[in-house]
Amino acid sequence: MAASEDSNPSKIRTAFGSVLSFFILILIGVLAFSIRIFSVIKYESVIHEFDPYFNYRVTQFLTKNGIYEFWNWFDDRTWYPLGRVIGGTVYPGLTLTAGSLWWLLNSINIPLSVETVCVFTAPIFSANAAWATYLLTKEVKGTGAGLTAAALLAMVPSYISRSVAGSYDNEAVAIFALIFTFYLYIKTLNTGSLFYAALNAIAYFYMVCSWGGYTFIINLIPMHVLLCIVTGRYSSRLYIAYAPLVVFGTLLAALVPVVGFNAVMTSEHFASFLVFIIIHVVALVYYIKGILSPNMFKVAVTFVVSVGLVVCCAVVAVLIALVASSPTKGWSGRSLSLLDPVLSQLSDIILLESFDRTYASKYIPIIASVSEHQPPTWPSYFMDINVLAFLVPAGIIACFLPLSDASSFVVLYIVTSVYFSGVMVRLMLVLAPAACILSGIALSEAFDVFTRSIKFQLPGFSEKFQIDAGDTTTSSSVVTQNDAAKTEKNEETLKERPSRKNRKKEKEHLEKTSVKSQIQKQLLVLPLEASVVAIFLLVLLGAFYVVHCVWAAAEAYSAPSIVLTSHSHDGLHVFDDFREAYAWLRHNTEVDDKVASWWDYGYQTTAMANRTVIVDNNTWNNTHIATVGTAMSSPEKAAWEIFNSLDVKYVLVVFGGLVGYPSDDINKFLWMVRIGGGVFPHIREPDYLYRIDSQATPTMLNCLMYKLSYFRFVETDGKGFDRVRRTEIGKKHFKLTHFEECVHYSPLDGSDIQTKTSKEQGPGKNKEIKIESKLHNQLKKKWKKKEESLAMKGNISS
């Protein structure tokens, strides 16, 4: 038959298409994985930064002791003397994922170490995230857009920055969970299948396990449901997509110990419950509308509205009273700081001021002090999402032609994530998948238009066109589905009237519509030359994007901050000070010794040096951190008393003034004073002024941080010139009365760098460990011989 003969080439074409897209997806996965292993190639397979060390330590514990011990683990090596309940305060998704991956590999006799599994978890899951983006965009716009979006996500620098090999942090797994949950939601919305609804709830559970950002999902989806209801797109599929998710999602979220009862009690979840009630009301209204006649329905509406208004007012009054009675009105600190810009922007006329006066910076300095919580600058948008920044608006327009439930969801997603990324740099990560999806849609649509223009204007096409239009009815039905033209609808209504008439006549109608639509499409084509040039330019755009992404991955985001490098005329210097200092601690102190430092180094100290710390990066106890901050800002005697009360034996200070390392403790001193002053009012900011030169205040010159950082600093170059602050220091010659310098670390690297170890033991005195990097300097040559002999005697173990 004619139909089967002609369906064969189209069948082969679709088969070829699916095989091709399968291979493309595999390549995208390989791309996503390999672009993230620059850090392993350039440095080594090591865990980066601070937070990943904690996750690594937790994973070690999990693999050694099993899951029941993990749930009940109380850690006494941090936050001395308070300890920390790890089982109840950590998001277990990442560690459980890596732990099960390790267990699986070991059970099939691939003996990878825990560290290797941890380092490579992020690239593996970014490949998964790229595939999830393909699935999501395919639901919104089709396969072509899906593949483009997946390719874009595999490389987008914002996502790379948090998921390089070695960045073993929650976001590595959480972004995959986020995209996958959204995909299942859209799939349920499109198909109305309860199977996908169940999968959606399970994927949401995985997301809750992985990251605190799950509140974004549980607020975005209700917002979208509300949007659909308000724009008249309510359907039973919406109910099936949303209602089971809320109930089972909340149930499962309450299972995770970190969330617990917060799943029903904090305001972050109230939106989902409110929309749950609203969707039931709407469903009931539609149901009643369906079974009543229009007159009776009007009566019902007036009746219900009058009764309902009275009840509503009463309920709202009660709710306001309840919420206003709680101090923070039910919101957690971070959510408040996110939303406060909205509130203050509504009240302030000048946009810029609102970022200064957010709730967090006034009352909770810790949240404001984390650099990731600052608002981003404009260049960081172009750094992080590059070309996508101006493809996104095109994608938004493409989503409106035609507007479906899925495309309205994607538009809502991008709008909300753009807002949140504007508040906090860290949330650029949530913007990245949305930007990739919309840019994929835009690029795919653009390619569609241009290639179709070229195809319609190719010389051999017009004859083929006549044969194709006449024979196949299947392709015409596809064409009629795709076209949104109004004339189309008129033809269809004409078809419905002679419903029981000749099938042949209907076929002719269909063919006529297909020819008409094809002609309409042909009229929409662009000139051939313009299309060719446009395609070439789009490919060039993609090339620029790829070049930028690879550069960003290789140069900007691959540095493990545990190892520092610097380029000078002598070549590349590698500073491994951190690890050497932690190794010194590990080998030269007692197991039960307590180490005090600023909270940045807490996780690394417990993981690498295996010593108990006072405060660490979890920052859950503001008063404890303020105690350490106060100690750092007080004069020696007061500081010694504070540290003595905490049983501290060693104090760790990072100083970068000699080599120009800007992230040292003197630059963080501002926050030590602010946080300390927030709890202990005798620490006042105006007393310090944060100057270390001759204009510095006496409080500043006498405080512990100044003394520990600049002790014997003047001996390095004779003048005490601080390269980070670019001044000479104020007080140059002083002695430490209550502290003793214990180890003073510099890297040993050939003949260029010197190692200086001076070890003094004394009972009843605290010891100080200073990490310092030194570059080779002409003046220091005379020290070299003395140092070398000391180095032979001393303990240099790393």
Next chain:
Amino acid sequence: MARSATKDAQDLFHSLRSAYAATPTNLKIIDLYVIFAVLTAIMQVVYMAIVGSFPFNSFLSGVLSCVGTAVLAVCLRIQVNKENKEFKGTYHQNGLLLILFSAIWCSIW
């Protein structure tokens, strides 16, 4: 004015009743199940209001599982309803399986 209002209310009530009586039996059974589940949930809330919310997790699991089975039953009803054009009735078996699964799953909590 009031008379016409009450007459309207009575007419409304009658038309609602007659329209509902016209629904097929299997849908009515599902509706009954939904009402039963919601009543159980409400009973648990009343119990908590009387006795206190300790232990909170059992209260939460009880209420949410009842609401969950109610929601799943409503979804089943949506899919089984012949008047619903979006679902072609092929979900009959799926629906039955699902209601069984939801009954077991929700009673585990």
